[in-house]
Amino acid sequence: MTGWVGSLFARELRIAVRVGGSGMIGVLFFLAVVSVIPFGVGPDLNLLARIGPAFLWIGALLATLLGLDRLFQADRDDGALDLLLMAGRPLELVVLVKCLAHWMATGLPLVVAAPVLAIFLNLSPTAIGAVTLTLLVGTPALTLIGAIGASLTVTLRRGGLLMAVLVIPLTIPILIFGVSAADAAVTDPVPFLTPFLILCALTLISAVVGPIASAMALRFSSD
């Protein structure tokens, strides 16, 4: 049971970090997005500190969305997706493992890069810790929900743009609670734990809904 899960995970991870994988490119994109923000809103450090957590979250969301087309597209192109579908393993679990490996390769680097980028945005140490923690908890949910969009658009030749349109409305709750938890850590009266726990709950929900819906979409797309 664990054998094939482990080997699938290792395979996904190996493909994702090799040349052509988008893990590092996602971080570069994240850096690029964060570094154009001061050009857009001005170099005022106080303002940047106030809106910094929000922009880190939006940057992470966009970087995740851009990387999502790699999740199933490459496997479909070389036929590996059909083999996975015919392997007789529970497809929901396959999708979950693929999402996990994809997150390790693309989401985790974003989380690691966030504290460095936070310095550019003049965040206080508490805020840096809070943003990193919320991103660590929240980005898996972005990948899992994004998997639904990725599997729905896998048959389309240029589905990336449509996928973003389909996925973004579904990620609004994660964005709201991620940013409000990060903000709550800095501004005193609001408790940090409430939005943070709701964010954790959202991630757990999407760990259930994402693989189920995504597996269903993949089954329908294959015939």
Add this chain to the structure above:
Amino acid sequence: MAIWDYANPTRFLRLVEIILPWLIAACAAAFAVGLYKSFFMAPEDYQQGDTVRIMFIHVPAAWLAMMCYSIMAISSLGTLVWKHPLADVSAKAAAPIGAALTFTCLVTGALWGKPMWGTYWVWDARLTSVLVLFIMYLGLMALWRTMEDPIKAGKAAAILTLVGALNLPIIKFSVDWWNTLHQPASVIRLDGPTIHPDMLVPLLVMALAFTLLFFVLHLMAMRNEVLRRRVRAMRMRAASVAAPATARATAQPAE
């Protein structure tokens, strides 16, 4: 089961032919009464003046926009669980109507908001939820359009609709947490409606009229979709008959 009798599109079309004229007549009558009542009988609001009449369009549109999504969600269940042949037709036909209703709701809300709140748009919880609903309708329509095979597109859209139906309450809740300014619900409450009967009656008549309008448009759009699929099937059959002949004809000059 009664709903299975209408799995046959021909039988469904025949039913539509019978129902539709009556439904259109009822819809026109309800609109006549509703509009007359809301423009001439309903009193002006002591604070809002005549602008309160926008509510007679705005509120039913908002209700129907939500009902439309529920119908799409039920239809999607019909597609995925029971594979009812008309379920995805129903879901596809409902999406543009839902988008139009949310758009009406947003525009009338903005027109009302300018004199009342002093701005066309605020990032208030309810407005934002409706905007998200609008984007989801448009996304679903885009998904329908990008896939050529209607059966495949129907299944994909059904999955997305159901995920959206699961997610909409969460979005609603989180947006409420995020920011709220809109007045709370004043018609559907446990302790009875808080608005005066003089305004409530026109509102309910207008809601009825909008519901009838929705069903008229929905049935018409479903009929069109069934016919469109027939045209598509006939074209493909014609193409498959004609293709070998034309292929030979075009191949010859190249030799």
